Amino acid sequence: xxxxxxxxxxxxxxxxxxxxxxxxxxxxxxxxxxxxxxxxxxxxxxxxxxxxxxxxxxxxxxxxxxxxxxxxxxxxxxxxxxxxxxxxxxxxxxxxxxxxxxxxxxxxxxxxxxxxxxxxxxxxxxxxxxxxxxxxxxxxxxxxxxxxxxxxxxxxxxxxxxxxxxxxxxxxxxxxxxxxxxxxxxxxxxxxxxxxxxxxxxxxxxxxxxxxxxxxxxxxxxxxxxxxxxxxxxxxxxxxxxxxxxxxxxxxxxxxxxxxxxxxxxxxxxxxxxxxxxxxxxxxxx
Amino acid sequence: xxxxxxxxxxxxxxxxxxxxxxxxxxxxxxxxxxxxxxxxxxxxxxxxxxxxxxxxxxxxxxxxxxxxxxxxxxxxxxxxxxxxxxxxxxxxxxxxxxxxxxxxxxxxxxxxxxxxxxxxxxxxxxxxxxxxxxxxxxxxxxxxxxxxxxxxxxxxxxxxxxxxxxxxxxxxxxxxxxxxxxxxxxxxxxxxxxxxxxxxxxxxxxxxxxxxxxxxxxxxxxxxxxxxxxxxxxxxxxxxxxxxxxxxxxxxxxxxxxxxxxxxxxxxxxxxxxxxxxxxxxxxxx
DNA sequence: CGGGACGTTGACTCAAATCAATAACCGTGG
DNA sequence: CCACGGTTATTGATTTGAGTCAACGTCCCG
Numbered sequence: 211x212x213x214x215x216x217x218x219x220x221x222x223x224x225x226x227x228x229x230x231x232x233x234x235x236x237x238x239x240x241x242x243x244x245x246x247x248x249x250x251x252x253x254x255x256x257x258x259x260x261x262x263x264x265x266x267x268x269x270x271x272x273x274x275x276x277x278x279x280x281x282x283x284x285x286x287x288x289x290x291x292x293x294x295x296x297x298x299x300x301x302x303x304x305x306x307x308x309x310x311x312x313x314x315x316x317x318x319x320x321x322x323x324x325x326x327x328x329x330x331x332x333x334x335x336x337x338x339x340x341x342x343x344x345x346x347x348x349x350x351x352x353x354x355x356x357x358x359x360x361x362x363x364x365x366x367x368x369x370x371x372x373x374x375x376x377x378x379x380x381x382x383x384x385x386x387x388x389x390x391x392x393x394x395x396x397x398x399x400x401x402x403x404x405x406x407x408x409x410x411x412x413x414x415x416x417x418x419x420x421x422x423x424x425x426x427x428x429x430x431x432x433x434x435x436x437x438x439x440x441x442x443x444x445x446x447x448x449x450x451x452x453x454x455x456x457x458x459x460x461x462x463x464x465x466x467x468x469x470x471x472x473x474x475x476x477x478x479x480x481x482x483x484x485x486x487x488x489x490x491x492x493x494x495x496x
Numbered sequence: 497x498x499x500x501x502x503x504x505x506x507x508x509x510x511x512x513x514x515x516x517x518x519x520x521x522x523x524x525x526x527x528x529x530x531x532x533x534x535x536x537x538x539x540x541x542x543x544x545x546x547x548x549x550x551x552x553x554x555x556x557x558x559x560x561x562x563x564x565x566x567x568x569x570x571x572x573x574x575x576x577x578x579x580x581x582x583x584x585x586x587x588x589x590x591x592x593x594x595x596x597x598x599x600x601x602x603x604x605x606x607x608x609x610x611x612x613x614x615x616x617x618x619x620x621x622x623x624x625x626x627x628x629x630x631x632x633x634x635x636x637x638x639x640x641x642x643x644x645x646x647x648x649x650x651x652x653x654x655x656x657x658x659x660x661x662x663x664x665x666x667x668x669x670x671x672x673x674x675x676x677x678x679x680x681x682x683x684x685x686x687x688x689x690x691x692x693x694x695x696x697x698x699x700x701x702x703x704x705x706x707x708x709x710x711x712x713x714x715x716x717x718x719x720x721x722x723x724x725x726x727x728x729x730x731x732x733x734x735x736x737x738x739x740x741x742x743x744x745x746x747x748x749x750x751x752x753x754x755x756x757x758x759x760x761x762x763x764x765x766x767x768x769x770x771x772x773x774x775x776x777x778x779x780x781x782x
Numbered sequence: 783c784g785g786g787a788c789g790t791t792g793a794c795t796c797a798a799a800t801c802a803a804t805a806a807c808c809g810t811g812g
Numbered sequence: 813c814c815a816c817g818g819t820t821a822t823t824g825a826t827t828t829g830a831g832t833c834a835a836c837g838t839c840c841c842g
Contacts, residue, residue: 292653298744300660302653314653317646322653342639349632356628359645360603366652367578367588367600367608373659374586374703376799378830409789417660419831424790440789440839458584662831664798695821705799710822726807726821 232260232335240282240334241350244308249350257344260335264327270311273324277315279335283307286331287406291414292323301414303369304328304407307396310358316341328406373417376458381416382426383455386436390445401448405441430454518546518621526568526620527636530594535636543630546621550613556597559610563601565621569593572617573692577700578609587700589655590614590693593682596644602627614692659703662744667702668712669741672722676731687734691727716740 237257241249261284264270270281273292283305290302290311302323305311315321315338336344345352368388375381394400405412413420427438435447435454445451523543527535547570550556556567559578569591576588576597588609591597601607601624622630631638654674661667680686691698699706713724721733721740731737 294744295742296744300656302656314646314649317643318650322650342635342642345638345642346632346635349628352631352638353628355642356631356645357603359642359649360600362645362649363600363652364604364608366649366656369656370586370588370652370659371578373656374700376829408787414660420788421790421832422830425830428790456581458580458582662797694819706820707800707822708798711798714822 232262235259235261235334237336237344237348237351240336241348241354243282243284243334244354246350246354250348253348254350257340257348262333262335264331264333266327266329268327268331270325270327270331270333271321273322274320277312277319277321277338280313280316280338280341281311281325282334282336283309283311284332284334287328288331289326289328289407289411290323291326299414301407301411303365303415306392309365310355310362312338313355313358313362369415372415378416378418378422378426379429380454380457381418382412382423382430383435383451385412385416386430386443386445387452387455390448390451401445403443405443408441518548521545521547521620523622523630523634523637526622527634527640529568529570529620530640532636532640536634539634540636543626543634548619548621550617550619552613552615554613554617556611556613556617556619557607559608560606563598563605563607563624566599566602566624566627567597567611568620568622569595569597570618570620573614574617575612575614575693575697576609577612585700587693587697589651589701592678595651596641596648598624599641599644599648655701658701664702664704664708664712665715666740666743667704668698668709668716669721669737671698671702672716672729672731673734673738673741676734676737687731689729691729694727 235258236255237259238249238251238254239261240259241254260279264286270288271277271279285307288305288309288311290305291299292302293299305325311325311333312321314323341355345355372381372384372388375384389403389405390400393403407415409423410420413423416423418426427436430436430451431438433450435451436443436445438444521544522541523545524535524537524540525547526545527540546565550572556574557563557565571593574591574595574597576591577585578588579585591611597611597619598607600609627641631641658667658670658674661670675689675691676686679689693701695709696706699709702709704712713722716722716737717724719736721737722729722731724730
């Protein structure tokens with residue numbers, strides 16, 4: 211409700227700054243972005259495409275609207291959601307550089323989800339109705355589409371993987387491991403990063419209440435696996451976090467249970483006094 | 497553990513009956529199966545493909561093995577799973593006629609999931625390494641692939657939808673509604689059907705304990721929404737079931753119990769007292 | 783310096799996991 | 813035909829993890 215209001219105002223704001231600013235570019239830019247090794251440069255440059263910038267909170271497309279454009283994320287991070295009719299917003303995932311947005315609309319004609327920019331973003335756009343014919347004309351583009359489809363399917367499997375975990379801590383651990391790998395894949399640090407989404411979004415992605423996300427972060431910090439300050443995360447024990455993430459059904463005890471009731475002396479145990487107010491073992495205290 | 501043993505023995509058994517029985521056929525058969533309206537028949541008939549039959553329990557491909565073939569389900573139902581290293585098996589979904597199996601392996605070269613036949617099945621197979629070039633040569637095939645990718649993405653979203661539900665009853669309701677629609681899409685009854693999978697598989701798909709699935713079936717039966725005997729389900733109140741499936745976070749009670757049900761009077765609405773004791777509306781009890 | 787969104791923490795309650803026993807089902811074979 | 817083991821399904825008793833509600837602290841932006 212109030213979120214929708216915010217979205218709209220943000221949209222208007224962005225529209226003022228750059229009113230539907232679709233800069234012209236070509237398919238060659240798109241293929242370069244997608245790191246296609248070699249392709250028919252001349253042909254690609256004859257195919258027009260668009261480029262668009264978005265600010266945090268801007269909506270790239272809304273669930274249910276007619277799908278006119280297939281997008282390629284050039285930079286920034288998007289949040290993909292789908293909204294139940296009672297207003298509950300389920301986060302389906304996050305997309306960053308080189309991911310496709312709107313591919314799941316190819317068959318149906320309207321977007322089944324909403325894409326919202328989480329930070330400064332830019333995308334390339336290709337008209338949806340040209341996609342099929344273009345994929346015939348440009349084999350390189352076709353390959354990109356198929357690879358992206360395969361990757362998209364596995365991205366969704368990741369979400370399933372997270373939601374399938376029993377405990378909230380394990381879900382969060384899996385999410386963080388995924389995020390860490392994603393950061394690594396982009397050449398960034400796998401142990402220190404800034405989460406672009408708010409707790410509520412994480413909670414929705416994990417399928418838990420947002421209060422539980424806070425508690426789980428606290429638990430992971432207590433176990434010495436990470437330190438967290440707001441959206442800045444530093445993973446202290448990546449191996450331990452991965453082990454925890456791997457745990458299923460009640461055998462998570464190997465990785466997690468020991469510290470819980472005991473004073474957790476085994477792990478390094480920098481948790482002198484458990485409740486010292488906000489951030490006993492937190493980052494921002496240092 | 498024991499399941500693996502069973503799978504292997506079944507595989508061997510099937511291998512005895514029809515040892516790798518890949519019947520020859522052509523791409524034209526595949527395109528006909530996929531209901532492509534018009535295509536280059538001559539060209540399609542020049543492209544070889546294979547057909548294979550499977551019995552219940554047979555494994556079409558194992559997670560992690562080299563992906564040689566893209567499959568098109570010709571008949572029957574498959575279970576898609578992925579197995580954690582500790583042996584826990586997460587059911588990712590079910591596939592029936594006209595769905596693609598192995599498309600998520602296109603980019604990586606090995607299957608990220610396992611496909612097991614739940615009943616008598618048959619599939620067409622197309623060599624994975626030919627898929628890209630074939631999609632260039634046969635626009636109809638290319639269109640099929642893109643449509644399937646889009647549909648596959650939305651199938652996964654369905655699973656997310658189920659796992660995102662708060663209560664076990666709502667999850668089961670969503671699953672049953674999905675299954676009902678799927679049956680309807682195949683021209684079968686939307687209200688009476690036979691589930692091909694065991695409770696354990698349903699539980700894994702729903703992300704709950706298998707005992708909870710039983711209880712949820714019981715609850716739905718108590719509420720007069722369906723009757724169930726083993727794997728045979730009859731939906732008595734499809735509208736009510738859909739309303740229950742739609743409910744989220746805490747307002748599920750509105751949908752499940754008295755208040756909201758008044759909207760759908762025609763159904764009998766025999767939901768007087770929530771606690772009626774076991775087996776109030778069961779089929780086999782009558 | 784508010785105001786509003788975001789984040790953390792506590793208390794309470796309840797739905798569901800777990801453990802466990804029983805009962806139905808099914809193919810096999812005496 | 814029924815007896816038999818194995819798998820699958822239901823149901824009960826008990827415990828606990830996490831949802832909900834609510835209060836408070838924090839950050840940021842106008």
